[in-house]
Amino acid sequence: MTGSGGFEPESERVTRQLRDEIIDGARKPGSRLVERELAAELGVSRLPIRDALKALVSEGLVTPRPRTWAVVREFAPTDIADFDEVRSALEMLAFRLAAQRRTRAGLARLRADLDAELSAAGSGDAVRARRAAADFHETVTSLADNELLNELEGTLRSRMRWFLGQHDDLMAMAKEHEDLYTAIADRDVARVEELVTKHLATGRSAAAARRKQSQD
Numbered sequence: 463m464t465g466s467g468g469f470e471p472e473s474e475r476v477t478r479q480l481r482d483e484i485i486d487g488a489r490k491p492g493s494r495l496v497e498r499e500l501a502a503e504l505g506v507s508r509l510p511i512r513d514a515l516k517a518l519v520s521e522g523l524v525t526p527r528p529r530t531w532a533v534v535r536e537f538a539p540t541d542i543a544d545f546d547e548v549r550s551a552l553e554m555l556a557f558r559l560a561a562q563r564r565t566r567a568g569l570a571r572l573r574a575d576l577d578a579e580l581s582a583a584g585s586g587d588a589v590r591a592r593r594a595a596a597d598f599h600e601t602v603t604s605l606a607d608n609e610l611l612n613e614l615e616g617t618l619r620s621r622m623r624w625f626l627g628q629h630d631d632l633m634a635m636a637k638e639h640e641d642l643y644t645a646i647a648d649r650d651v652a653r654v655e656e657l658v659t660k661h662l663a664t665g666r667s668a669a670a671a672r673r674k675q676s677q678d
Contacts, residue, residue, distance in 0.1 A: 472506055473513035479504065480514055484523050484534050485623045486589050491536040495524060521620035537624075542669055545621060550662050552614060553599070554655065559606035561646045561654045568605040569647055575601050576636070576643050583632035591632040596623040598639050605646070625665065628672040638664060 480500075483489045495515060501508045508530075515532050518524035525535045537545075564572075579594035599622065603615045615622070629635045638661050645653040 471510075473510040473517075476500075476504060476506060476510045477514040477517045480518060481521070481523065481620060484518070485620065485627055486592070487627060489534050491534050493534045494531060495533060496531040498530065518620075523620050523624065539673065542625075542673070545618075545625065546662075546666060546669075548618070549622065549625070549665075552611065552618075553662060554658050555608075556599075556603045556606045556611060556615070557642065557646070557654050557658045558651055559608060559611070560602045561649050561651045563607045564605045564646055564649070568601070569643075572598065572601045572605065572643055572646070576639055579636045579639060580633075583636040586632070588630075588632060591636065592627045592629065593623075595629070595635055595639065596626050599626070602642075602646070625669065628669045629665070630668065630672070634664070 480489070480495070489495075497508045497511045497515070500511045504511070512530075515524055515526070519526050519532065523535055524532045526532045560568075575594055575598040579591055579598060582588075582591035582594055600615065600619070603612060606612075626635075638657070642654065642657050642661065645657055
C-alpha cells in the first residue's frame with residue numbers, strides 16, 4: 463500500500479515485488495537471494511534489499527543465511543502440517559463468524575473477489591486466480607468483524623497466500639469458494655462449517671500433491 467500522494471518507500475516496493483515473486487512461484491523454494499545480485503537486478507541500492515529480506519524472513523517466506531544472502535524458504539512437511547493445524551482453526555472461526563456477521567457491503571466485496579477468481583480461472587490465468595482466491599479469504603476474515611482475528615490473519619497472510627498458491631485446479635477452488643459465498647450470504651452456519659471442512663481437506667491434498675510432484 464502506498465502512502466499519501468502515491469509515494470511508496472523503496473524498501474516497501476522491493477519487499478512487495480519479492481513477496482509476489484515468491485508467492486506466485488517465480489522464485490522457487492531454495493533459490494538464492496543475494497543482496498548484491500538483487501540490487502543489480504532491481505536497480506536499487508543494497509539497503510532496501512536488506513530491509514526487504516528482513517521483512518520476508520519475519521513473514522516466513524525467506525530463510526536467512528550468514529552475511530548478505532538468504533534463500534526462498536523450502537517448507538518441510540512438518541512446517542506445512544503445523545501451519546495447517548493453525549490455519550484450520552482460524553479459517554473455521556473466520557468463516558463461521560462471517561456467516562453470522564456479514565453485511566450487505568461486505569457481501570458485495572466478497573462477490574467481487576469471487577467474480578475475479580472465477581474469471582481468472584476460466585481464462586487459465588493462474589496467478590490472477592490464486593491472488594483473487596487469497597483476497598476472498600482475507601475478505602472473509604474482515605467480515606468476521608473480530609480485531610484480534612484480523613491481527614492474526616495479518617501475521618500469517620504471506621504464508622496463507624503461498625499455501626493457496628499450491629492449487630493447480632483453479633476452477634475447482636473457485637467453485638468451492640462460490641459454495642462458501644452462498645452459504646455465508648444465507649447465514650447458513652452449519653453449511654459453512656461443512657464446506658470449510660471440505661475446503662481445508664482440498665487444500666491439504668493440493669499441498670501434498672504439489673510436494674510429491676516437486677520431489678519426483
